[in-house]
Each structure stands twice: as C-alpha cells, then as structure tokens.
Amino acid sequence: MEDLRQTAGEETSSPDSPRSDVRFQKRVAAVSCPALSAARLTLPGVMDAEGRVDESRLRMHIFKNGGVCPSERGLVWRFLFGMYPCSSTALERSLLQEQMAVRYRLMKRKWQQFLPSAVQMHLNGTDAELVAAVRYFEQRQTQVHQQTQDQSEGVSDRLAFLELQAQILFERVTFDQEELREATRIIDKDVPRTNRELSYYQGEGSGNLLVLRDILITYAAFHPEVSYAQGMNDLCSRFLEVLDSEVDTFWSFSCYMEKFSKDFRADGLHRKIELEAALLKELDPQLYSHLVTDSMESFTFCHRWLLLGFQREFEHSDALRLFEILSCDHLELISQQVDRARYQERLARKCRPEDNSNLELPAINTDFTFELFICAAILLENRESLLLCRDDVQLIQFTSSLQGTLDLNSTLKKAEHHLYNYCKRCAWDYMNGCCRADEGKEEDFLYQLRSLLVLK
Numbered sequence: 070m071e072d073l074r075q076t077a078g079e080e081t082s083s084p085d086s087p088r089s090d091v092r093f094q095k096r097v098a099a100v101s102c103p104a105l106s107a108a109r110l111t112l113p114g115v116m117d118a119e120g121r122v123d124e125s126r127l128r129m130h131i132f133k134n135g136g137v138c139p140s141e142r143g144l145v146w147r148f149l150f151g152m153y154p155c156s157s158t159a160l161e162r163s164l165l166q167e168q169m170a171v172r173y174r175l176m177k178r179k180w181q182q183f184l185p186s187a188v189q190m191h192l193n194g195t196d197a198e199l200v201a202a203v204r205y206f207e208q209r210q211t212q213v214h215q216q217t218q219d220q221s222e223g224v225s226d227r228l229a230f231l232e233l234q235a236q237i238l239f240e241r242v243t244f245d246q247e248e249l250r251e252a253t254r255i256i257d258k259d260v261p262r263t264n265r266e267l268s269y270y271q272g273e274g275s276g277n278l279l280v281l282r283d284i285l286i287t288y289a290a291f292h293p294e295v296s297y298a299q300g301m302n303d304l305c306s307r308f309l310e311v312l313d314s315e316v317d318t319f320w321s322f323s324c325y326m327e328k329f330s331k332d333f334r335a336d337g338l339h340r341k342i343e344l345e346a347a348l349l350k351e352l353d354p355q356l357y358s359h360l361v362t363d364s365m366e367s368f369t370f371c372h373r374w375l376l377l378g379f380q381r382e383f384e385h386s387d388a389l390r391l392f393e394i395l396s397c398d399h400l401e402l403i404s405q406q407v408d409r410a411r412y413q414e415r416l417a418r419k420c421r422p423e424d425n426s427n428l429e430l431p432a433i434n435t436d437f438t439f440e441l442f443i444c445a446a447i448l449l450e451n452r453e454s455l456l457l458c459r460d461d462v463q464l465i466q467f468t469s470s471l472q473g474t475l476d477l478n479s480t481l482k483k484a485e486h487h488l489y490n491y492c493k494r495c496a497w498d499y500m501n502g503c504c505r506a507d508e509g510k511e512e513d514f515l516y517q518l519r520s521l522l523v524l525k
Contacts, residue, residue, distance in 0.1 A: 095273070096273045096274060097209040097274065097276035097277055097280060098280050098314055099315070100170070100213055100314070100316055101169075101314055101316040101317065102166075103166045103167070103170075105143065105317075106165070107163060110122065110127075110144060110145065112126075112127065112145075115130060120159030120162065121157065121158060122153075122155040123155070124155040127149065127155070127397075129397075131145075131393050131394060131397040135390055135394065135478075135481065136389070136394060142311050142389070143313065146312060147312070147317060147321060149396060150308075150321045150325050151321070151327075152169075152324060167227070167228065167231060169316055169320050172231075172235045173316045173319050175235040176239060176287050177283060179239060179290075180244060180249065180286060180290040183249070184250065184253070187249070190257055190260075190279065190282060191257065196261065199278070201275055202275035202276050202279055203276075203279060205273045205274075205276030206278075244290055245293060248293060248296060249290055252286070252289040252290075252296045255297055256285045256289070256302070257282070259301075260278050260281055260282045261278065263281065263302050263306050264306070265278075267385065277309060280309065280315050281305060283315065284305055284309070284318055284319045284322065285297060285301060285302060285305055288301075288305075288322065288323060292326070292330075298333040300376050300377055303377055303380055304322070304325075304377060304380075305322050307380070307389070308325070311389065325396075332375070333376070338375070338376065342369065342371060342372070344437065345368055345375065345441050347434070348437050351491060352487055356448065356449070356452055356455060369461075370464045370468045371468075374444055374447075375440060375441075375444060378395055378440065379443065379444075379475075382447070382472055382474075383480075384473060384477075387477035388477075391477055391481075395440045439484065442484040442485075443484045445484070445487055446480050446487055447471070447475065
C-alpha cells in the first residue's frame with residue numbers, strides 16, 4: 070500500500086511528538102468540547118451535508134492512507150471509537166454532547182461523595198512536577214466553576230433537566246468501598262508513571278495527569294467488572310492527548326474498553342498470545358519452535374506490544390497512526406467479505422456435481438487480526454537475534470532494546486505482505502482445483518482479497 074506509508078512524512082513536525090520546546094507546551098484539557106459536535110471532516114466522501122459519517126469509508130480511508138492528518142485526528146477519533154454515532158447529524162451531536170457532559174459530571178461527583186478521601190491525590194512532596202500539576206488542575210477547576218456560574222438561565226434550565234435524567238439513570242448504582250479504594254491506590258501509583266516527556270504533559274499541561282486520574286477512577290467506579298488494570302493509564306493517556314477533553318476522553322475510552330477490556334484480563338491476554346504463537350507457527354515454524362522451548366515462557370514477551378498497541382516501539386506520532394490503523398478493524402471487514410466469497414463458492418460447487426465433493430475449502434483463521442501480523446513482522450524482521458536468545462531474560466532484554474527504534478512504514482509493508490501471503494497460501498490449493506475456468510470473474514477469491522488489501 071503506497072498510500073498507507075505516505076502520511077509519515079507529513080507528521081514529522083506534528084505537535085503529537087514529544088518536545089521540550091515551550092511553544093508546544095499544553096494547558097490543562099478542557100472539560101468538554103461542544104464546538105466539535107458541529108465540525109466537519111474534510112476527508113473525501115466521508116461526511117454528508119447534515120454531518121452523518123459513512124463509517125465504512127472512514128475506516129477504509131484510515132487503512133489505505135495510514136491514518137489521518139493530526140489536524141483532523143481529534144474529530145475522527147470521536148467517530149472511530151464510538152463517542153459520536155456515525156449516523157448522527159451535527160444537530161443531534163450538539164444535544165448528545167451536553168448529555169454526555171452532564172452524565173460524566175454526575176458520575177464523577179457520585180464517587181467523590183462516596184469516597185471523599187480519594188478526591189485529591191496524596192502527594193509526598195518530593196515530586197515537584199506533580200505538586201505543580203495539582204496546582205494547575207485546581208486552577209482549571211476554579212475556572213470551570215466560574216463558567217458554570219456565568220451560564221444563561223436558559224442553558225442552566227436545560228442542563229438541570231439533563232442532570233435530573235442522569236440522577237434517575239444512576240440512582241441505583243452502588244460502589245464497593247474496598248474495591249474502589251484499591252483501584253484508586255493503583256491508579257495513584259500509575260498516573261505519575263505516565264510518559265511525562267510528551268509535550269502534552271509539559272508546563273501547565275502537567276495538570277492533565279490529574280485529569281487522567283479522574284477519568285480512570287470514574288471508569289473504575291462505574292465498571293467494577295473491569296475496574297482498573299495496569300496499562301490502562303497509558304492507553305487512556307493516548308485518548309486524552311488526542312481529544313484534549315475530559316468528558317470526550319472518558320466516553321471514547323469507555324467505548325473502546327467495551328470491545329477490548331477482555332485484553333486486560335488474564336484469559337483475554339492469554340488468548341491473544343496463543344493466537345500470535347499460532348500465526349508465527351504458520352509463518353516461520355523454526356522460529357516458533359525456538360520460542361516455545363522449555364526455557365522460555367511462550368510469547369509472554371509480546372504482552373506489552375499487544376496490550377498497548379506497540380505504543381513504545383515506534384516514534385510517538387507513528388504510534389498514534391498505528392493505533393488508528395489497528396482500530397479501524399479493516400482486517401475484520403476483509404474476513405467478512407472473504408467468508409462471503411467462500412460461501413458463494415460452496416453454493417456454486419453444489420450446483421456442479423462433476424466437482425470433487427471431497428475437496429474442502431482451506432481454513433483461514435479470521436481471528437488473526439492485523440495487530441498479530443504487525444507483531445509477527447517485528448519478530449520475523451529480528452529473527453536472527455531472537456534465535457540467539459536462550460532464556461526469558463535475554464528475550465526481554467532484546468525486545469526492550471527495540472523501544473522507539475522501529476520504522477512504522479517498513480513494518481506496515483512487511484505485515485501486509487505476510488497477511489496477503491498467509492491468505493494466499495491457505496487458498497492456493499483449493500483455487501488450483503476448484504476455480505471456475507473464467508479466471509477474471511470478480512467473485513474469484515484471491516481477486517477479492519487483493520482488491521480489498523489494495524496491494525501493489
């Protein structure tokens with residue numbers, strides 16, 4: 070995909086990159102960004118006149134073009150991750166934005182009243198940056214309170230009605246004090262460890278650490294089945310940096326976690342690691358056999374890569390692009406169309422009694438998502454070094470040495486190549502024996518796959 074690798078050059082001066090220059094330092098995030106509800110995407114053919122978004126075109130655009138430009142990333146993510154329904158109009162989103170802001174404010178207030186000792190982060194005074202962060206955060210809180218006081222009577226009445234609705238919605242929600250206290254304790258340990266080298270957390274932007282803390286505690290309080298697990302701070306930080314809004318980050322992060330919270334549980338992560346091992350066995354049996362020897366825990370060194378979407382392995386702006394590509398679910402869409410093509414082939418075979426009925430369509434594992442091919446591409450690129458590793462310690466040392474050194478464009482190209490070859494190899498024997506004589510027919514399995522991947 071030539072287009073998939075063009076965006077990198079456009080982002081070399083992106084404000085998403087870590088910088089120490091004061092010109093790029095941030096202020097504390099806004100509570101909400103109502104003006105964005107009416108903003109328009111400039112991506113061709115993606116948004117109609119009333120503001121509705123064609124979801125399939127949006128996801129296809131992200132995949133084919135290697136992400137979106139930084140100036141549109143915030144708005145795109147609000148659609149991509151489900152905070153804004155793609156079917157909503159600009160007018161509907163304006164009302165939805167108010168509703169989400171009111172609900173988040175009530176949710177936050179509810180846990181703060183239940184566990185007042187957790188309202189403020191407890192500091193030991195030795196972290197001067199964190200002490201300053203609290204000060205910047207409190208200044209923002211004062212400004213927000215003043216803005217609330219200055220609202221017109223009409224706006225106040227409308228928000229009061231929305232708050233009444235929210236109170237009814239959440240009145241039966243209860244918290245487990247010990248569980249929430251424990252989640253808060255772990256969050257207070259993890260938030261200061263969030264990458265403070267990012268420009269987003271420089272200067273007054275350090276107050277965003279406290280914004281991140283409130284989002285994570287609110288999520289843990291209202292999602293006790295998930296609560297908080299280590300690594301969520303880095304994931305949520307990514308949303309906060311791009312969206313730059315407390316309310317919007319909470320709802321976008323919550324939508325993302327609806328789909329991927331299982332990855333933070335032991336069984337979910339174990340399943341993903343098993344899939345990575347199965348894929349590598351298909352692509353390189355020798356390397357697979359080496360990595361599953363008794364002296365090594367099977368593929369656990371890939372844990373952080375898969376959990377956080379390779380957040381630290383690539384340069385920061387590239388990691389954001391990769392997160393978009395992985396989140397657009399294009400490979401899953403491919404799998405659906407491939408399954409449809411295979412189903413049509415089965416129907417066609419039933420109408421051709423002369424065919425060999427014993428021939429079965431080859432199995433393509435549609436659980437092999439694109440992130441697994443990214444991981445496999447990294448492993449195969451470093452094959453010789455991995456074969457020299459003799460134990461877990463050497464494996465972890467080597468994989469840690471890759472942080473921030475990988476080239477995204479090259480990795481994407483290799484991952485696409487492995488994906489295409491895997492699907493081609495699975496289908497080849499069947500296609501040799503069972504394809505129709507008309508090789509140009511558009512229902513051809515490999516034609517469908519190639520046209521979807523747009524590989525050249």
